Amino acid sequence: MPPVPTLDQDKNPRGIPKAPFIANVEEYIGGPDGDVEGPLKEFQDAIAKYRYMDGSLTQRRKGLEDKIPDIRKTLQMVEFLKQRRDGKQKAGDEEDDLDEDDENSEGTKKSLTTTFELNDTLFAEAQLDDTDTVYLWLGANVMLSYEIPEAIALLRSKLDAAETSLKTAIEDLEFTREQLTVMEVNTARMYNWDVKRRRERRSAEEVAKGAKDS
Numbered sequence: 001m002p003p004v005p006t007l008d009q010d011k012n013p014r015g016i017p018k019a020p021f022i023a024n025v026e027e028y029i030g031g032p033d034g035d036v037e038g039p040l041k042e043f044q045d046a047i048a049k050y051r052y053m054d055g056s057l058t059q060r061r062k063g064l065e066d067k068i069p070d071i072r073k074t075l076q077m078v079e080f081l082k083q084r085r086d087g088k089q090k091a092g093d094e095e096d097d098l099d100e101d102d103e104n105s106e107g108t109k110k111s112l113t114t115t116f117e118l119n120d121t122l123f124a125e126a127q128l129d130d131t132d133t134v135y136l137w138l139g140a141n142v143m144l145s146y147e148i149p150e151a152i153a154l155l156r157s158k159l160d161a162a163e164t165s166l167k168t169a170i171e172d173l174e175f176t177r178e179q180l181t182v183m184e185v186n187t188a189r190m191y192n193w194d195v196k197r198r199r200e201r202r203s204a205e206e207v208a209k210g211a212k213d214s
Contacts, residue, residue, distance in 0.1 A: 012171075012172065012175050014168060014172050016053065016172055016175055016176055016179070017179070018179060019046065019050070019179035019180075019182040019183045019186070020182075020186075021182050021185070021186065022186045022189060022190065025189055025190050025193040026193070028190075029190075032197070036190055036191075036193075036194045039190060040187065040190055040191065043183055043186055043187045043190070044187070046183045047180060047183045047184060047187070050176055050179055050180040050183060051180065053172075053176045054173065054176050054177060054180060057169055057172050057173040057176060058173060060165075060169050061166065061169045061170060061173060064162055064165055064166040064169060065166065067162055068159065068162050068163060068166065071155060071158055071159045071162060072159060074136070074155055075152065075155040075156060075159060078134055078148060078151050078152055078155060079152060081128070081131065081134065081148060082148045082149070082152065084112065084130070085130050085131070085132070085148070111127040111128060111129050112127070112128040112129075113125065113126075113127055113128075114126055114128055131148075132147060132148060133145045133146060133147055133148065134146055134148060134151045136151055136154070136155070
């Protein structure tokens with residue numbers, strides 16, 4: 001019985017198995033008369049698993065690459081609101097100290113005019129007043145309110161986690177594709193070895209038949 005390649009011996013840090021490289025096909029199948037059908041089926045099963053992992057990791061990578069810019073943009077906006085609020089508070093304290101007129105005081109309370117995205121091609125105008133809270137989508141149609149410092153901390157943690165996940169997804173994708181290539185090479189080497197063996201056997205039978213006839 002040839003040693004069937006197992007995909008659970010050596011693994012990467014996320015548990016993806018490393019594909020064995022078959023350097024000597026004849027030795028692997030147990031000799032010149034060994035069967036190749038069983039090992040070839042195992043190779044095809046392994047290739048199918050790696051292709052499935054490749055598809056899953058590719059989808060995960062794309063999702064993270066779409067998600068990270070949204071998190072970063074949201075974080076920048078919340079940080080901007082915090083800076084604007086802090087700046088107005090500082091300006092208000094200075095006005096109290098300097099006892100400036102009401103007109104300047106009202107100017108510091110002016111709303112911020114901006115646009116926000118409704119969908120990929122549609123934007124609307126909005127007036128933003130100073131606020132201590134923001135509302136964040138958490139997924140699954142869930143929105144919660146947060147104090148601005150809490151929102152910043154949450155968004156930073158989510159951004160760090162997403163960037164780390166993207167890095168590991170890229171590493172796993174590259175590793176999976178390397179293993180897929182190894183298994184495809186194993187399959188080609190074993191198939192070619194079997195073709196060569198059949199050809200040699202056929203030639204030997206023809207030589208033996210010719211010698212017998214003569």
